[in-house]
Amino acid sequence: MKKTMLLILFCWLSVYCRAQTQTDPKAIKEKMEWFADAKLGIFIHAGIYSVNGIDESWSFHNKKISYADYMKQLSGFTLKKYDPASWADLVKESGARYAVITTKHHDGVAMYDTKQDNLSIVKAAPANRDMVKPFFEELRKRGIKCGAYFSLIDWSHPNYPGFLKDSSRYAVQKDYDRWNNFRTFFQGQITEINNMFKPDLWWFDGDWEHSAEEWEAEKVRHIILSKNPAAIINGRLQGYGDYNTPEQNFPVTRPPFNWWELCMTINDNWGYQQADQNWKTPYEIITIFADVVANGGNLLLDIGPKEDGTIPDQEVNVLKELGAWNKKHAEAIFNTTGGIPAGHFYGPTTLSKDSTTLYLFVAGKTSGQLMLKGLDCKIDEISVLGNGAKLTYKVVGKISWSPVPGLVYIDLPDGVQDKYMTVLKLKLDKPVKLYRGQGGLK
Incomplete structure (x- = not known):
């Protein structure tokens, strides 16, 4: 009996200490230290939308293309020239201390070998390979932190309530059993990503469609931190994240946050689009980056690879020029x-x-x-x-x-x-x- 009681007490204390680590301001500050020092991350929007060069997920949501035609892009997503080592080399050369890659966008297509359904580039595309696992392995060889983008929204799943502009599908309040089935699904994907890849950073998206209670955001945070207490989470989890993420436009005044990150594209789109040639110059990226760091934030600079796994030359050039400038001026940027x-x-x-x-x-x-x-x-x-x-x-x-x-x-x-x-x-x-x-x- 005493051994049983001691075991119960030990388990309770372990859970309590873990919970304190997750919520204690001092503990959060300690685990956020690498992020505060990192200053630069590379965002990678890789997905089937690069086949036709159209908006990622939003193109069918906004009726620019039918859902069926959008999903036909699966057959053209090959990754035949994908070289995760060269990607990691480029991230390293840019000076970035972390990288974030899409594991699943709003279209529901997993970029890794999910066991929750068959909608992945491993099972449903000629790529027939996990994109995330080898990239994370190469990043870690180079001492670069690994981030997983994950869309809470899944506009392909039969149990998701539907598109923002589509009122024909069910409301959560009217069919909670169906919503619970979806929650089991998406939380299952988060669990497998957490177990398979152990991301240092989680970059959620799409939380605006439902409340924290409906997403079970506190539970999602617990799922992640119970397995990896050192992981940090962006601010798109309905109040259960660690830092804020303004998008595309730099705040005019210094944000009143302890930690924040500006996510920004190199041209006008997140994913690869052949027609988008409005590339930011190295000068523009460098001056934006300096402004971000001066205001206490990080820059998460996005690139959009092609369907074959190659990175456009213009993006490679910007990252190399940024990297050369960072190498010369590292003292004034990193760990400041x-x-x-x-x-x-x-x-x-x-x-x-x-x-x-x-x-x-x-x-x-x-x-x-x-x-x-x-x-x-x-x-x-x-x-x-x-x-x-x-x-x-x-x-x-x-x-x-x-x-x-x-x-x-x-x-x-x-x-x-x-x-x-x-x-x-x-x-x-x-x-x-x-x-x-x-x-x-x-």
């Missing part, structure tokens, strides 16, 4: 914190974790004098990151009897600029201190 408030410097800034080094990001071919306001610290040295050039500066307007610091003017000569974005390193005599007052006014 968001910079000083806007208005002190007209451009993005970051800080070392001890706040004794301030990094200033200068776009384009700027030269001449740069102004820094309100810096109430002594500058020990200013250099150009990546080439070591030492810069001169002077302080203007400092009055000996006033606590208001002067304006710092930094001389940036021609010939030291990066072709995309130059980064200046300011070594300070103490952790950064800023004057935030109203000047000489009483």
